[in-house]
Amino acid sequence: MSTPDPSSELTRPPAAPTERLFRMVVESLPTGVVMVDRLGTIVLVNRETERLFGYKREELVGRSVELLVPGGLRAGRDVSGGHKDGSDISLEIGLNPIEAEEGVFVLASVIDIGSRTRAEAELRRSNEELERFAYVASHDLQEPLRTVSSYVQLLSRRYRDRLDADAVDFIDFAVGGVRRMQQLIEDLLAFSRVGTRGAPLVPTDMQTVFEGTLATLHAALEESNATVTADPLPAVVADAGQLAQLLTNLIGNALKFRGADPPRAHVGAERSGRLWTISVLDNGIGIAPEYFERIFVIFQRLHSREEYAGTGVGLAICKKIVERHGGRIWVESTPGHGARFSFTIPAATE
């Protein structure tokens, strides 16, 4: 068998395509093709049809189309078809009558919409389950942890003067461990709530949300002697509570990862088409490019706990919030020269 020169096929006059070429086109279509005669007997199928229904073409040609579509061929979405293994498949079928010298035929194009719908439903269900699991697990973990914490602290409160230095150290480590675990659980809960406890996305005035954020951060701003400025902020389509959490986390990070100078942060807003790009620019310690992706992954940290407190959940929450709003989030930075975190969010006005 010789390999055809594709250029010679293409330069041939369009009036003379070969039957072989037509067969190749039908065979390689990503859509199932089934041709039946006026009695509903299958006369032709392509490779995609074999894949969709699990039959070899020898098992189909000459048989009634009811084998594939019980009740007979009909056009429409969500037509129920039968796979060889006995399972149902959900099909979208389009029909075209063909009148040829040999008689009248019907050409059906068949697309499997079920596998996509099923995969989407499965993914949605598994995500919801995971979020529910995280929420329940975190909630139920809090209670015994609180008991451990309370009693270790009670020991310390009541017997501290009667214990030696080692015992006091041990208690402090135990209390420290419990606190850290409580923080992790709380953050995990906050992370899972983004998906499970979100409010509807509605037109929201970001300026108001931003001012609320400054009020929330008031103590931290005073303590770090920080300056936060902003462009006039737009109306966007958002869950106001989550938008506040997003801004609080980003501005909070600008204060937390500050350099030698008093922290400065500027919230910028720029519109392109239907989206606003909101950015938080700071003068902090910055981030090396190799970590630009990793910082958004849950529990990923770049510093020891002694240097900077935290559980590595803040930016993961930011990413989840932004994605829930249909946007994306990224960072630009040079180590030692601050960072700019930006995210996109749909505008509330045309």
Added chain:
Amino acid sequence: MAIARPPIEILLVEDNAADVRLTIEALKDARVPNRLHVARDGVEALRMLKDATRATPRPDLILLDLNLPRKDGREVLQEIKQDDTLRHIPVVILSTSQADQDIAESYRLRANAFVTKPVEIDQFFAAVRSLEQFWLDVARLTRP
């Protein structure tokens, strides 16, 4: 001004033994003499409230956990506030929940105060002290 008072009778409705003991320990530090009675679920609490005896007299203050076996705190609260002989007793909800809806629901059912079970023991002892103050204020209002 030291007026000799009979001890405050407190009913604690709590199923978690660790939390019962912690409350007992915190009340040991209290300035006001008190006697603590414990019901381990909602059904037992209502029985103790309705059949007061000398050993478990009708309390001056009820500390009520929300999540209880058999009959939960919300139902207990509702029954207390619907009972003419019990509704005057101040009820303080003790809960691990910080959920706004639990707090709102408790006040809707006419709880007198809501205390989130704190994570830090110093906060817990402070909360018990504030309960004491709360009771003294309430007592001043209801028993001139």
